[in-house]
Amino acid sequence: xxxxxxxxxxxxxxxxxxxxxxxxxxxxxxxxxxxxxxxxxxxxxxxxxxxxxxxxxxxxxxxxxxxxxxxxxxxxxxxxxxxxxxxxxxxxxxxxxxxxxxxxxxxxxxxxxxxxxxxxxxxxxxxxxxxxxxxxxxxxxxxxxxxxxxxxxxxxxxxxxx
Amino acid sequence: xxxxxxxxxxxxxxxxxxxxxxxxxxxxxxxxxxxxxxxxxxxxxxxxxxxxxxxxxxxxxxxxxxxxxxxxxx
Numbered sequence: 001x002x003x004x005x006x007x008x009x010x011x012x013x014x015x016x017x018x019x020x021x022x023x024x025x026x027x028x029x030x031x032x033x034x035x036x037x038x039x040x041x042x043x044x045x046x047x048x049x050x051x052x053x054x055x056x057x058x059x060x061x062x063x064x065x066x067x068x069x070x071x072x073x074x075x076x077x078x079x080x081x082x083x084x085x086x087x088x089x090x091x092x093x094x095x096x097x098x099x100x101x102x103x104x105x106x107x108x109x110x111x112x113x114x115x116x117x118x119x120x121x122x123x124x125x126x127x128x129x130x131x132x133x134x135x136x137x138x139x140x141x142x143x144x145x146x147x148x149x150x151x152x153x154x155x156x157x158x159x160x161x162x
Numbered sequence: 163x164x165x166x167x168x169x170x171x172x173x174x175x176x177x178x179x180x181x182x183x184x185x186x187x188x189x190x191x192x193x194x195x196x197x198x199x200x201x202x203x204x205x206x207x208x209x210x211x212x213x214x215x216x217x218x219x220x221x222x223x224x225x226x227x228x229x230x231x232x233x234x235x236x
Contacts, residue, residue, distance in 0.1 A: 034175060035178055035206075035213070036214045101173070104175070104179075112179045115179075115183055116179065116183070
């Protein structure tokens with residue numbers, strides 16, 4: 001078996017913490033990794049919510065503001081739908097519809113992303129602002145880095161901003 | 163040794179993902195039979211396997227309408 005040496009690269013900036021947009025990001029990421037592309041997902045701002053170890057609402061951080069933000073945003077289980085969220089009911093209804101149509105749910109996509117070895121990087125600046133520590137994020141996060149690292153790693157890659 | 167994977171109930175991107183992960187598990191020289199649907203999986207799964215250096219040994223329609231059987235060698 002001979003593997004091509006010049007792998008195509010894709011970098012996805014996961015800025016949004018909306019359920020549907022994170023689903024889109026993980027769908028592109030897993031599809032790209034499965035078709036032999038080197039994939040990096042760079043999570044910043046609201047996107048960091050998808051990486052929190054605690055998937056529910058926990059008041060993490062030191063300051064009152066950070067605690068409030070982190071509690072209100074929650075984790076992977078609290079991501080809101082970008083439209084018609086209906087106070088958090090819609091993502092659950094949408095997950096039911098996805099299952100009914102045999103479409104991979106968000107936790108399944110996240111698991112596939114890990115199994116495919118997709119590189120996950122968290123934004124240092126956004127973590128500082130929201131007072132999120134690396135220890136509070138899932139173990140699959142390989143690196144905490146800034147924009148310079150992201151740009152270096154994305155050289156010759158397609159960059160997608162979601 | 164022959165391995166088998168049915169992706170007829172899967173949708174994009176899990177069709178490719180399951181094939182890719184299964185191919186990662188098996189040894190070089192072993193074969194994987196993949197049962198898949200016509201349309202998007204049939205167009206893209208064999209192509210992406212070949213792009214990754216795997217050999218598609220056969221690609222035949224099955225007795226069941228709309229389904230194909232693919233044999234891939236790692």
